[in-house]
Amino acid sequence: MKITVIGCGRLGTPYTVALAEMGHDVLGVEVNPEALAALQDSRCPFDEPGVTDYIRKNVDAGRLRxxxxxxxxxxxxELFFLAVPTPQKQDGATMDVTAVEDSIRQIARRLTRDVVLIGKSTxxxxxxxxxxxxAADVAPSGVELRIGWSPDFLREALSMETTLxxxxxxLGTSPTDREVVEAVARRAWAPFVDAGAELLVTDFVTADLTKAAxxxxxxxxxxxxxLVDNMCRAAGADMTVVSHSLGLDPRIGDFGLTPGLGWGGSCLGKDIRAFAxxxxxxxxxxxxxxxxxxxxANTDRxxxxxxxxxxxxxxxxxxTVAxxxxxxxPGVGDISDSPALDVAVRLHQAGATVRLYDPSVNDLVNRRHPDLTVVDTAQDAVEGADLLMVLTDWxxxxxxxxxxLTxxxxxxxxxxxxxxxxxxxWQEAGWSHELLGYTRPALGDGR
Ligand SMILES: NC(=O)c1ccc[n+]([C@@H]2O[C@H](COP(=O)([O-])OP(=O)(O)OC[C@H]3O[C@@H](n4cnc5c(N)ncnc54)[C@H](O)[C@@H]3O)[C@@H](O)[C@H]2O)c1
Ligand SMILES: O=c1ccn([C@@H]2O[C@H](COP(=O)(O)OP(=O)(O)O[C@H]3O[C@H](CO)[C@@H](O)[C@H](O)[C@H]3O)[C@@H](O)[C@H]2O)c(=O)[nH]1
Incomplete structure (x- = not known):
């Protein structure tokens, strides 16, 4: 099938490549000149494992441009996917859907035949x-731009795996367009369904809510x-055992049960605020x-x-804090809403000298926060430091x-x-090892 994907960022690039990998003839559209130049040179414009290899393979096979x-x-x-950004607005609550609206207008007003467009942006x-x-408003008369919405659940660092x-x-769609939209989507997604994906076809609002939820x-x-970690600390319980016990319950599952500095990234924060x-x-x-x-509770961490x-x-x-x-x-070159970077900046604002090292985003941090001292190795960071903080679990x-380091x-x-x-x-090497939030007298027992 001939498929066009609009917006080749962290979602759109792996998605474009995955569709080509499934044998479709795919065209990716990108408006950022630097990102486009990288893609046209068969390189992923951002740091993400495996994507460049898949781009090269599919460009060489003539299925991707x-x-x-x-x-x-x-x-x-004949089918368009939309993966343009929907960032949080300045008000800190709602999402800005301007890029989605603009892209729909750009396509709709140029159409001379009926097509289906499926939104993947959250x-x-x-x-x-x-x-x-x-879409119905802007499309020229006599031409149908039928819309579906298919939120995506890609995880960074695992993007090819979660996309393939x-x-x-x-798939959310309207009762009037359902037959056509579903038929086109089924043809495009047949290889994913064959590989075991369950396809749920529903209305628009339900599709939106599958992602938000x-x-x-x-x-x-x-x-x-x-929050349970706070309670364990208050009650003197061993959080490691509590967490492990919860994870052993198959109804709960062990993902996300390690207490720590909390979640961040480009999606979770903006999505929960928009949902609220x-x-x-x-x-x-x-x-x-x-x-x-x-x-x-997350920002409290x-x-x-x-x-x-x-x-x-x-x-x-x-x-001086290392x-x-x-x-x-870990595993990503992305500082979007990073809990680690937020803490580093807060330490600096409180007067500390911060010596920071990250395996992948040193250059980005240098550009965005020239006040922080960014160093080349983990060992360099602790040079002369009064305290070491491990804020991302690389x-x-x-x-x-x-x-x-001693x-x-x-x-x-x-x-x-x-x-x-x-x-x-760490204790054997002469370090006092403290877990986040543990008060000093309770330390040293390895929990
Ligand atoms: N990053 C993820 O892990 C992930 C996962 C699931 C869903 N999403 C959702 O996908 C959407 C895109 O997120 P992202 O992380 O890929 O963002 P991104 O900023 O990495 O990529 C968006 C890309 O779209 C391009 N773009 C912007 N306006 C455009 C336009 N009018 N036409 C063509 N290209 C345009 C940008 O230049 C950019 O390259 C968001 O709604 C996000 O919430 C992201
Ligand atoms: O035990 C854990 C596991 C993860 N995290 C943090 O949780 C955040 C999110 O992790 P993860 O879900 O792996 O990353 P994302 O790539 O941001 O993916 C989320 O956001 C995407 C965009 O909406 C969705 O598509 C994915 O399904 C959803 O997992 C990160 O800050 C992690 O450090 C923890 O704090 N504790």
């Missing part, structure tokens, strides 16, 4: 329906475990209150990390031999905010 031209885009596809509940009305083998495909659930689970905002608008006040508490550093160091002014990690999670940090730092205290270090190993 990229353009910046909407004229070319409209001429190509949008506030109720938006997909509005986009269908917009999705657990589910959700999924991300809100994941956020809730991670905030919940951090929409719930409030629609009168589901208890839902909105609950979601806002989940968000608040960042405050807790700064308070913990203050408790160790006394005054943060004039102290920070390991700045990406929002494997490199878990693997590092602490005895190699001569660089004095006194030797590490706050392991992601529970990724082996406490015994």
């Amino acid at each position: 990229f353009t910046g031209s909407f004229d070319e885009a409209v001429a190509h596809g 949008v506030p509940v109720g938006t997909a329906e509005r986009m269908a009305a917009l 083998r999705p657990a589910r495909l959700v 999924a991300n809100a659930f994941l956020s809730t689970k991670m905030s919940f475990i951090n 905002d929409r719930a409030e608008e629609l009168g589901a006040h208890a839902t909105a209150r609950f979601l806002m508490l989940v968000d608040e 960042r405050t807790m990390a700064v308070d913990h550093a203050r408790a160790v160091l006394g005054d943060l002014a004039d102290a 920070v390991w990690g700045a990406s929002f999670k 494997q490199e940090f878990s693997d590092l031999d602490p005895s190699m 001569e660089h730092a004095e006194p030797r205290t590490v706050i392991d905010a992601r529970r990724c270090l082996n406490p015994q190993r």
